[in-house]
Structure formats: C-alpha cells, structure tokens
Amino acid sequence: MPLTNQLRDDILASVPNLRAFAISLSGNTDRADDLVQETLLRAIANIDSFQPGSNLPAWLFTILRNLFRSDYRKRRREVEDAEGTYAQRLKTQPSQGVHIEFEEFRAALEKLPQDQREALILVGASGFSYEDAAAICGCAVGTIKSRVNRARSKLGSLLYVESADDFGPDKTVRAVIGSSNG
Amino acid sequence: MKDLKSQGTRTQPTGSSPGAPGGSPPANSNPRPTGLTTEIQARIGHQLRAMYDEVVRQGVPDRFATLIRKLDDPSANPGGGAKEEGSE
Numbered sequence: 001m002p003l004t005n006q007l008r009d010d011i012l013a014s015v016p017n018l019r020a021f022a023i024s025l026s027g028n029t030d031r032a033d034d035l036v037q038e039t040l041l042r043a044i045a046n047i048d049s050f051q052p053g054s055n056l057p058a059w060l061f062t063i064l065r066n067l068f069r070s071d072y073r074k075r076r077r078e079v080e081d082a083e084g085t086y087a088q089r090l091k092t093q094p095s096q097g098v099h100i101e102f103e104e105f106r107a108a109l110e111k112l113p114q115d116q117r118e119a120l121i122l123v124g125a126s127g128f129s130y131e132d133a134a135a136i137c138g139c140a141v142g143t144i145k146s147r148v149n150r151a152r153s154k155l156g157s158l159l160y161v162e163s164a165d166d167f168g169p170d171k172t173v174r175a176v177i178g179s180s181n182g
Numbered sequence: 183m184k185d186l187k188s189q190g191t192r193t194q195p196t197g198s199s200p201g202a203p204g205g206s207p208p209a210n211s212n213p214r215p216t217g218l219t220t221e222i223q224a225r226i227g228h229q230l231r232a233m234y235d236e237v238v239r240q241g242v243p244d245r246f247a248t249l250i251r252k253l254d255d256p257s258a259n260p261g262g263g264a265k266e267e268g269s270e
Contacts, residue, residue, distance in 0.1 A: 008250055015246050020237035033243065040246060044253055102236075105229045124227055125234035156222045 001052045003044060011043060014057050017126060018064055024121045025068050027110055035071070039064040058132045065118065065136055072114070108158040112151050119147035120155075 001007065018039060022032035042063050043050075050059055109117060115137075122133040123144065130148075134141045 003253075008253070012242055012247065012250050015242045016238040016240065019240070019243075020234045023237050024234060033245070036246065037249065040249060044250075102229075102233050105233060109230075109233075120230065121234070125230045152223060152226055155226050160222050160225070 001047060001050050003047045007047070007050075007056075010056050011040065011060065014060050015040075017057060018060055021061060021121060021126055022064060022068065024109070024125065025065075025114075025118060026072075027106065035064055035067055038067050042067070055132060057126075058128065058136055061122070061126070061128075062136045069114075105155075105159065108155050111158060112154055116147045116151035116154065119144050120151035123148050124152075 015036060018036045019032055022035040022039075023029055026032050026035065039060060043060055046063075050056070109120075112120070118137065119133060122128045122136060123130060128136065130141050130144050134144045137144065
C-alpha cells in the first residue's frame with residue numbers, strides 16, 4: 001500500500017501509544033523515543049508490506065517490539081541495569097508528585113520477565129485483544145493469556161504481598177493452564 | 183478467570199469492576215481461588231493504565247511530527263505514486 005496522507009496521519013496518531021509501549025518496555029524515555037523513531041522509519045520504508053485495512057497499530061507495535069528485542073539483546077551485555085540507574089532516570093522526568101506511586105509500580109513491572117511484561121502491557125494498557133497481542137508477539141493466544149495472568153500474579157505478590165500471598169503464582173499458573181488450552 | 187476465554191477480546195483485567203480503581207475497594211472483595219483477588223487485579227489494571235496513559239497524554243512530540251512531515255516531501259519519497267494500487 002502506498003503511503004497516503006491518511007496513512008501518514010494514522011501512523012502519527014499511533015505515536016503516543018507507541019511511546020507509552022516503548023517506555024513501558026524499556027523504562028527509559030530517551031531510549032523509548034529512539035525506538036519509536038526507528039519504528040516510524042522502518043514502517044514507512046516497508047509500507048508496501050502493510051495490508052490495507054489491517055490493524056495498523058498492531059503492525060507498528062510488532063515492528064517496535066522486534067526492534068526492542070534485538071536491541072535489548074545487544075544492550076543487555078553492556079548495561080546490566082543495576083537497581084539504581086532505573087529509578088534515577090525516572091527521577092529526571094518532570095511532574096514528580098504523581099511518580100512516587102508509579103515508581104514503585106514501574107520497579108515491580110521491571111522485575112517481570114520480558115515476555116510477561118509485554119503481554120501484560122499490550123493487553124492491559126494498550127488495549128489490544130489477546131489475538132492481536134498474540135500476533136504482535138508471534139505466539140499462541142493461550143500463551144498470551146497465561147503470560148498476562150502470570151504477570152498479574154507476580155505484580156500482585158510484589159506490590160500487595162499481604163493479600164496476594166494466599167494465592168501464589170503456582171496456583172494461578174495451574175489454573176490458567178487448566179483453563180486456557182484450546 | 184474462565185470467562186476471559188469467552189470474552190477474549192476485552193481489555194479489562196477481569197470481571198466485574200471496570201472503573202473502580204482508586205478509592206475504597208468494594209465491600210465484596212471476593213477472593214478467587216484461581217488467582218488474585220478482584221480488588222488486586224483492579225488495582226494493577228488501574229496503575230498500569232495510569233502509567234501508560236500518562237505518556238499517551240503527552241501526545242506526539244515535535245520530533246516525530248517533523249520526521250513524518252519531512253517524509254511528506256515527494257523528493258524524499260521517489261516513486262511514491264499510486265501505481266501499485268492494483269490489489270482491487
């Protein structure tokens with residue numbers, strides 16, 4: 001599909017969501033914006049492979065996710081993000097008041113395995129269906145469901161230990177596996 | 183949890199309390215043997231969206247608007263006609 005004005009507008013309209021996703025993944029605004037930029041360039045360079053009428057945001061998210069993952073593999077060796085760096089970067093952001101609570105949440109989010117984190121964000125924040133999230137991550141719908149559930153369970157136990165304690169991840173995982181094959 | 187399967191495409195975390203994030207939790211905090219309490223699920227969902235939406239609300243930073251506008255320039259996009267329209 002050629003790059004029409006409409007398509008260009010639609011791509012631009014996806015930017016806020018792409019940024020939010022990229023920041024959630026990387027925990028770092030600068031890096032997230034670089035990812036978004038790279039995503040836009042790739043998207044436009046490969047616009048011919050976009051199927052008109054298909055889900056543009058999902059297509060863009062797929063590109064961003066792939067970029068993030070290949071980038072992540074590279075960087076992980078260089079910068080093993082020690083506990084502190086992450087929190088420090090967050091503090092450089094403006095409007096700090098609201099961030100106190102977020103920081104704790106983000107720190108907990110950061111502790112999730114990457115697969116679970118992205119699944120949770122795609123479904124729980126970006127608003128993708130399980131099916132779209134599965135397509136973006138290149139895995140089965142049941143896998144996404146189970147990742148989302150494990151992510152929630154882990155976050156619950158990290159953030160709200162007292163109450164989550166009784167229902168540990170094991171039970172959840174088992175329940176999920178039990179209920180989501182098919 | 184089971185209903186997630188049939189409701190598949192909704193984005194809500196689970197079940198019954200879509201909007202009740204911040205304040206006092208509902209009285210019937212109904213612990214589920216299959217996972218977290220509904221209350222905790224709702225809190226997680228709320229925080230996740232709050233964090234995410236805070237970024238979404240920042241809109242499109244100039245650098246991206248500029249980037250896309252530059253690509254608008256036909257000279258930067260040679261061959262950008264509609265010649266491959268032909269799929270239907």
